[in-house]
Amino acid sequence: MNQKTQIRDPELTRARILEAAEALFVEQGFSAVKLSELARSAEVTKSLIHHHFGSKEQLWEAVKNRAFERYFTAQMAMLEEAGEPDAALLRRSVEAYFHFLRDNPGVVRLFAWTHLEGDSHCGELDNQLVGAGAEWVRQAQMRGLLRKDINPTHVIAVFVMTCTQWFEAKCHHQNWPGMGSDEAFLEDFLKIFMEGVVPRE
Amino acid sequence: MNQKTQIRDPELTRARILEAAEALFVEQGFSAVKLSELARSAEVTKSLIHHHFGSKEQLWEAVKNRAFERYFTAQMAMLEEAGEPDAALLRRSVEAYFHFLRDNPGVVRLFAWTHLEGDSHCGELDNQLVGAGAEWVRQAQMRGLLRKDINPTHVIAVFVMTCTQWFEAKCHHQNWPGMGSDEAFLEDFLKIFMEGVVPRE
């Protein structure tokens, strides 16, 4: 009587497991997560997790793939709606990237865990994005909109890494004396960055 | 007869454990390290670890404290031998920091693990360093050596975070198309950074 009407929906079940797993992995990393805890959190049995994903490690891979896929498509969408190369576009790209990371803290942590594992897979996803971005920078350099004496890939790398570290290491520097808010920091970073990449007249 | 001559040297034992523990924690993080593995690696019994450090977590704290102490004193030494404020000194500080991280990859990883734990202790150690650095920037701003419209703490933060992320996420971006070597990247970053912080004439 009290037994819930058994309704089977494997896709929903998979989704529930992935959702709960992502939350736990983001928070604790791979090895600190216990399948029993995950099962409780996703409201499924431990066996069901194995049924759908095989092993803890395969689940970890699935979680990462799903999240990085989301990251990648979001970035691609941003890139495609970019307009003509000019300095303002570079500024807007940095702002967009910064705000994307701010609004997706889970991805940032997942990246961090993955970096510590030495997994280069997430970097490979970026190859297209970075390649396109660097190409854009190269064109801007040729048109005289950006200074020519800097490797275009490094231009992309500098702002990507600054934004990433700002959120990855928040707990480290948020109490530094004089440190400002997200927006204040972004503003100051852009002052340095934009001034540093445009040519001196 | 085969028994090794029992020589007791508790300080050496502690040091051996700390050494081995640091290597393992740096590599795998807290929860993935097994005390049995550590014991084997340090060539001591598991009980001896508990005798000297109490628990796995206390050992983890001891390892972090020791490493961060090393980091802090090294940075302090660098800071104290700094000379008169001018733009060249800022450049040299960035280079020194970058090369310190390159030569101490363990500290970088330890920081990363600690960030993911949300531990703000390592950031507190930096307060003095950052405070002194920011003060130096402020003075340079007043003398007209650096532009005045940027929060001094943010100047420090930008180069610290870029250098840190370069090494933390090496596996992520090392295969990006067009990405250069450590030195090439540092050179390009300095071009952007130095040009971004000096005043326009």
Added chain:
DNA sequence: CGGCTAATTGACCGGCCGGCCAGTCAGGGT
């Protein structure tokens, strides 16, 4: 030399980890 302190050992423990398996059962194809 005797005795105390603490370093060191190895046997041992309860708990729980990830994973497996036999079996049940819902739902769609025919």
Added chain:
DNA sequence: ACCCTGACTGGCCGGCCGGTCAATTAGCCG
């Protein structure tokens, strides 16, 4: 209506995790 696939369950397992303890012994101090 039947059946078969695979979603799902509960119980179980071997192993090993971090941690404890009693016993042994090296080193030091008086």
